[in-house]
Amino acid sequence: MTDFYDQLTPFYHLVYPDWNASVHRQGEQLSALIKTEWPSSKKILDVSCGIGTQAIGLAMLGYFVSASDLSAKEIERAKQEAHDRNAELSFSICDMRNAYAHHGPGFDVVLSADNSLPHLLTDEDILLALGQMRACLSAGGGCIITVRDYEREERGKNLIKPYGVRVENGHRYLLFQVWDFDGEYYDLTFFFVEENLATQEVKTIAMRSKYYAISTRRLCELMQQAGLQNVRRVDGVFFQPVLVGTRAA
Ligand SMILES: C[S@@+](CC[C@H](N)C(=O)[O-])C[C@H]1O[C@@H](n2cnc3c(N)ncnc32)[C@H](O)[C@@H]1O
Secondary structure, eight states, X not given: OHHHHHHHGGGGGGGSSSHHHHHHHHXXXXXXXXXXXXXXXXXXXXXXXXTTHHHHHHHTXXXXXXXXXXXXXXXXXXXXXXXXXXXXXXXXXXXXXXXXXXXXXXXXXXXXXXXXXXXXXXXXXXXXXXXXXXXXXEEEEEEEEEOOOGGGSOOSSSEEEEEEEEEEXXXXXXXEEEEEXXXXXXXXXXXXXXXXXXXXXXXXXXXXXXXEOOOHHHHHHHHHHTTEEEEEEEOSSSSSOEEEEEEOO
């Protein structure tokens, strides 16, 4: 899994049609949610920040953000992206299953966005991560999880998920994933077909990972088991379903 994201790091922004715009938009959307649910929040922890899509967006809105991820390469790039935008936030490498030992308590909001939790392949591991996220929260603080809506995804083999075409620095990239389900799990290969528009040379980069297609209903149950209250799914505020829960005051 770490290899997958280390390999993906230089291309990560290409997953979005305009990553920079997504940084701003996702920051605004999460900030609006935070202001509605936990209005006085200032201190945010992102436990799966990747290259910083949400963490940088939130820091640019004035939140004090600590951000970590398992992938050292993503953290290295996130630091550079933050620097390029004059965004001040701290980055470190950490497995979210160890978030409390690493970050300690006192956060107003703890976040794991864009389908990171389903990289943990058992309910036990997801529960462990959620317990760590809860422990990092101050009393009355909020947990935000955003995930794919797996109940709406077709199951099967050889499923193609197109991501589109991007053009950058004289290169054209065709992006797509191929999914192969086995029960509740699926193996994915993320293909980047890169064409040099000047020479027409083509090369293909393929990265492989595995996901647990856990339902949002089961994730909400695990959030409750982890000690979060008022757990529920919120739709229409982010590009994915958002699950929220609050640590008792
Ligand atoms: C789809 S990416 C989302 C990254 C980021 N939130 C974004 O939207 O750009 C999933 C992220 O989860 C991270 N991840 C997976 N398992 C993790 C773990 N056990 N602890 C911390 N991060 C993890 C990966 O390294 C990757 O950066």
